[in-house]
Amino acid sequence: MKRILNLVLGLGLIAGFANPALAGPATIQWDKWGVPHIQADNQEQAMKAFGWAQMEAHGDLILTLYGRARGRAAEYWGEAYIASDTVIRQLGIPARGREWAAALPTDQRRKLDAFVAGMNAYARAHPERIAADKRAVLPIVSADPLMHLQQIVHRTFIAGSTIGMAMKVPLADVSSAKPEALPNGSNGYAIAPSRSADGHAMLLMNPHLPWSDLYTWFEAQLSFPSSNAYGAAEVGMPFLGIAFGEQGGWTHTVNQFDGADLYALTLDGDRYRFDGGWRPLERSVETLKVRGADGRLTDRALVIERSVHGPVIRREGQKGLALRIAGFDCFGMLQQYWDMAAAKDAGEFEAASSRMQMPFFNTVYASRKGSLYYLYGGRFPDRKQGDHAFWGGIIPGDRSEFLWNETLPYSAIPHFRDPPGGFIQNANDPPWATASPAVLDPRDFAAHIAPPEVMDWRAQHSLRQILAGTSISFDDLVAMQRSNRLEFADRILPDLLAAARISGDADVVEAVRVLTSWDHAAHTDSRGTVLFAEWERRMRAHGGNSVYATQWDPNRPLATPAGLADPTMAVRFLAEAAAAVKARYGRIDIAFGEAIRLRRGAHDLPASGGPVHLGSFRATWSSTAPDGKEVVSGGDSFVAIVSFGDRLRASGLLPYGNTSREDSVHAGDQLDLFSNEKLRKIYFYPEEVRENTERTEVIR
Template identity: 30%
Template sequence: MKRKTFTPSWVALIAICTLFAANSFGQTSDADRELWRRVEIIRTAHGVPHIRAENLRAAGYALAWVESEDYGQATPMDVLEASGRSASVSGYERIESDFLVLRQREKIAKNYHLLSKGVRDIYEGFAAGVNRYVELHREDFPAGMPADFTGIDVASTEIIPPSVRKIRNFLNRLNPPANNNQQPPQSANDEEGPDEGSNAWAFAPGRTKSGKAILLRNPHLQWTAGYYEAHMTVPGVVDFYGDFRIGGPFTVIGGFNKDLGWSTTNNSQDLDDFYSLDVDPKTPDSYLFDGRSVPLKRELLTVDFKNGDGLSTETREFWSTPLGPVVHRANGKIYVYKFVGDGEYRAGEQFLRMMRSKSLNEWKDAMKMRARPTSNFTYADRAGNIYFLWNASLPLLPKPPGDDLAAVPVKGEADVWTKFVPFESLPQFLNPPGGYIHNENSSPHFTNIRGGVNTKNAYPNFEEPRLSLRSQLALQLIGGDEKVSLEDVLRLKHNYRMLLADRVKNDLVEAVKATNPTGDVASAIELVERWDNTASPESRGSALFEIWWLQYSGIRPGNNVLLPDDKRFAKVWNVADPFNTPRGLADNTRAVEAFKWAVEETKRRYGSFDISWGDVHRVRRGKVDVAVGGCGNDLGCFRILGFNRDPDGKLSANVGDGWILAVEFGDTPRAYSVLAYGESRLTASPWYSDQAEMFAKGEVKKVAFTDADINAQAVIRFRPGEKRETPSP
């Protein structure tokens, strides 16, 4: 059947974010089917793939193959989604996804030829690798799964989407819903979780025992984020080791080559605006701009969706302006959403240039493309440079920013942003005094404090000063003058100190003891007083403290929103005292009542209030079930870990610290790494859980970067797409 064209209000919310696609799809050529002959994959210890390819096309092919081999359907299905054809395979429930990507695909297809041959070769090789994998593993995919993906489809995996959540909030403010239960579901990717983020450090030669620069990369995201450790080599072209992301070749990459490396951490910036345009009262579907009548652009888009054994179609209507998509029309206004990244197609170009760079200047030239509009970048190189960039394609606003969910009245071009804040004006540090750089998602003002801290922003939409407990702990760990080795950096990174305890425990102990406690409460507060203020696996008192803090902070069944800081701390964080706040308890009475409750609750959950941290907090993957140290962001650990409650009441790590890469830049890079959830998400794989216990214990593996190390660690060699036996560990 064919559905009628319609635009109900709940569909329009998604519709305004959508993109129209080029409908041309490729066929796998005989040459692409033979790409396996031009590349060898060597898996070393723990299954890390080292891609040795004759050219970039073969390298892209091999990367797609190993991602698919280790993650099954994930990468091919991501490319399917980026092609705008998910609903044709998976059914109507995927139709919103297809509408969401289609229009942007058209912009990528239009500009695809402008990319360098090298980038197109990787995209097209990656598509060929996905096609080959699907062809040889039809039984693993749903019926109708295509194997005709193109380089444009792969490039479209890097689409920067509009924020559906922000648009929904804007529309809800304009028209508050009568029933909140009817709102569309919130996207899980629209907002960083409380225990997500990242850590990054860099040390100059003057701060290291070897006299060589050191870089630490340590993302903290969901363990389903798909960080994928791999090594890509094309002789004379690229030799890069680091993390790719499952689903594409260039999503967000960090790592190193023989000359330099970088890490990323999330930052906070405002990259979008809502505009209100005046309707032209004389001309339908038009608006006034600089005194002229400008027509809206109307598009009818059609998506195929699986309907039983056949296909049906649905067509929707969309309106847009050169400023961005129309999100609402009412009261004589046309509301438009303008966002950075709309139509951006060069992210892969930028990352490949970064991967191939041989010097800081070359690397910065790649960054100046600004195709990656977000993230802090922390950098180190063999020449001894360390560098930090608060990266943002930040709009150069014509007026000071206001309410983020209020539409800016626009009469003409003078009211809208058309340029970015200059690259040279972004916050950045090059070889600062003290020889260190750090970032743990706090604002850039505190990246290095040896030269003093300037909290004044050059532009009104720069990130406001903020310094988390985690960042304060980092400064305590590395802000001195001690020289460090690569091994020292890893030891410091695994510090289990809970800085929150340093700030509030004394107040808690004093408040509880002032009530002359007896029985278990008296014993429990003595336990907390003796506790060493760490979240180490063997620590006792830490699990009780965590349960108390959550209760005191307002976290209860059905409520996962923390109380405001002024309801929790006697002194909240203050830019005038950034390294010693927050501290103290705001409400001793509530703190005592919460502690009494926590003693009984800990006993109820675990049988005793003096249970160790590691008895409760676990890494569980496959047959691995071991204690782990580290805690949530609000508790002030550097090793951030978030947990899911299992049926037995224990907590298993599922977010936060998970991928660690530390490298020292000598004549030959020397590095260590560990990936908590392993190279594969397939439970039958030997590389599903083989790094889990190592990670939990704070151990790492030696990175094989040179040919000699790769050959020494080789577990299996193969040509992807060539029939072979199943590997053994």
Template identity: 30%
Template structure:
């Protein structure tokens, strides 16, 4: 029996060796990053009473170095996730969900794009990114106990650029194309008007695809593809307003009301910057950026909302028998293929999951049960957005700002603009593909991949996209709606003036309908009027809301379901925490809104209503609890009631269902900034708010929850922009440097 005992010991030892290997291989497998070439940086970080940093430096690069350190002081936890994404190693932190990000990282060739294009950026832009990387490295070196993943640092400017390449396409909905192709779902297109040869909104194009983690790897299989960045796929949202001094009766006003997740890699971080080279700006960025993406400087400001033009085309490739070549213009070409390793963390183990990614001259290629499909999208293969964002931060006039936007370097998002001269503007910014209009093609369907004339190059000219400058109405807004309702009757653009091949969306949201009506009805849009509009919590009975209530009026039910139906029919269409039906409506309405917005199947009303009734009864013992008991803003030990709905101007868009049945806000009103330039030419001032505070992942910080009550009460705090204001309100000031 000794040999049996010895065999068991050997087997146990072998298992232990395998377990240890799977638990430790990933850091050894990962390539060691390179730090940027040494350059000395010095920055001062001054924080106000809410912990919001203003970063000072002699040069822009000094400031960027300080931006990285200030942000890491508040949220190094999330910054590391973003760095891991930029290196294709996020699955080693986040497991199966992270594998989705890493697969897309390789599919889109984020690293290859950064390697090819980053060196061509202007020297001062690269200097900004190298300095930002140096700041991340400095913080990591000084705080080794906070590091999640070995060999994640050092990073350089190319790493930061790769993160931009990965995340930006998903703001215009690339995930709605790639996701179905890799997940076996129907591909739905939701752009443009009905025109000959174009499917109507909601029509399916072609079914596809097994999941990216095939059944052979059941233990490490991934969920359906999720967006690596951008707003919640089913509930996109943001609001923005600009008002001229003639319409406000006072200052030129810009209101930024972006709706982003309240935590994570695309949650807003508020900051200000000022350098000796003329960079002076306050606003907010996402983790992984050396500059603000929105806000204002002394002379002008802007904000953004997500737009979703048809920015991606799908081609079906004609392949040879062994799947190694595709036909183009009658000739066979080799399909580029490479095998990549996704380090997928499962409990204490990290499994090396091998996947093959493909590429053709069209772009990334996805293989599924129906064949090989190539995807080409606006902004593909470019990193010029890094330079364009930097330049608009430092623009001082409408002409200078618009000149940078006209580069079409920033792939997507609406821009709403205002300045000290009283100008207001709206730009439907999008690097829309320059599709040939003189060829026969269904650009919203599956295109034949064997015709090179369908492989467009570059984007349309700036003059071809919708934009409104200084409308007669005196106001501009966007709430993720089509660009043809932006400035009121007599000032709006005519959709007939724009080519259908552009694929401009034709969508309205409830927020859009409400804003358009309230703005149009107002004689004066002063601060009080704009506050009423911004925090409006009502629904128009149009679109999906009208459809839902038409169904309710004819729904046959008895017992408690009939009671719930009748209660909803008394609802005042306002999510203000005052009506008995508010909680029930909140639970019911979101999925109907998502179905309309995303062209998905309309939910079954009876099932949805029953689920809502069951939830309220289980957790509250009644179907009519106060909505404020149901919807909460929660962080740490702070637990506050909320108002607003999934598609109201006061936005409480999506939530997590906690164990006690309460809905903890996850995505909705996030960073709000209200900017005013006085009509008399005085200096700009602004106010802002965040849902939690400036240090969202630091429970020990006083700024973990210190803005929550203000947020719930519809109040804003002062923004410290001018040096005298910054110094007067300063609660701390530190100088950071990497000097040797």
């Protein structure tokens, strides 16, 4: 039986401008999957309800993330957060968040204030739903979402791997430095009517992200007179990050944008070498408050030093590293995304995207009118020399020739509309293969914008399956999205088995038996996936790409790399892998879903979805739980497949559920669908929402 709860709240603005337009109510209809469908007479009402709904589903998580974005987490929760607070303060995120809030035009500020008002109203109305140690973050202020935005986009997506590299590289010799790979990715397809079976454009939205913390998605529908959009926001954000409506939709994938540069400094006390002379470091001192185990606060001085490049994030003796990040002037991001959601066609969508207020991500878009659009997004520094590999390392910081101050205009960044092949695809590969036949030529762009064309196993899987579909139906696109087949196994396993069949080693003989009957996939009942993945891990650790007989060739992108450079070594590693799997699981043919689990709330289910580095289009990765089990910790997150016909059709999934509250019935309530490789219907139209509403709230 549906439970209808009408909750009418009189809310006042906690921060910012009072606005009489907020007097009218907004309605939140929560469907049976815990998705809020918000209807309001104007955007400010909708934003207030959106803030309320996010706190209802993720209150403690949001307060944790906002506390960290303020650079005050150690004050709230102890010394474990000192390193986090230090980086946030060094990057100037708290002060810049306040500056952005003050700089917003009045109409944008009112919408942001409404979002914050809804959050605070929920916390006031339901203090029992806020953990005691999170209440110190209240009240939320309008700068908090903007600080958090910088924490997500700039500190994590743009600079996260660079900061990781900075903290580990030996400063005595930085020549070997390489950015750390972050656990994220994504798939995106846009299909033109010319390539679709029913003549309607289609879109696949399929980000791959960790299933926790600031990567968490919140699924919602926001409807008011100028916009009706369904999609997902990263928790704590006042806009839908990927979304669709009747007129079109977009998704993002992580790209190779390099907007964070590390500069090696030669230091002498409080000065650094630059252009043949010495310059003084700028110094400021901030106070970090740190909560002890007894609850008492102590003050610690945080000295922040800056060179002309940016903050010095690490120094040892006479060596230091300064960090320069592009895009810290993008305070118009909120309005850009609100306008993207309201766009009526590709022209309006491109006009919004071309402002480049989102300094990162590929954008893949499809419209009801049949037009497609792609943007290799980023606030690309205007660098006068060097290629992508050079700028991915550590840059000499002692001369001005490597110091950039401007960013490239939209016209200099890869983008296009309506490719002749009738599709756009991206699986985190460089922009050059997003369409076939190719639309973009690397020679037309600065060498530092993207690496040379290279396609990993998942990117090859992505391009192969879409090229095979000349008349793609909605069901075909669903089948593509859930493909667990491992491209790497299809390419390499025949050579491995041929070499292994002549071995007399008992473990190898058993491994050959298992892998010969294996389905080359990562379904719950696939037997051989765990063994093959363990073999690949050992091969990769030994030699990376050098293990292949033939390296990747851009002239044969879907046939290379191929072969084994050293079959004898490969068989030796197969014996080691078989022994390791048997030692851990008691058998080498353990089913994938028995070894890898899906857990959230009360749910504990067999996993499906393969490792992306083995070429599975449908992604999972795992980490070891306290009980020793491998548990999925990331991969496919929000998924939506949309057909833009006369009546919109959409299916989707948010595997871990639309809440981070472990006591909610929606914690992990979609894991069973994920385990069984199914999607659910997305409720977009009012009658669909009404038929599947569990409860209703009216927010004043």
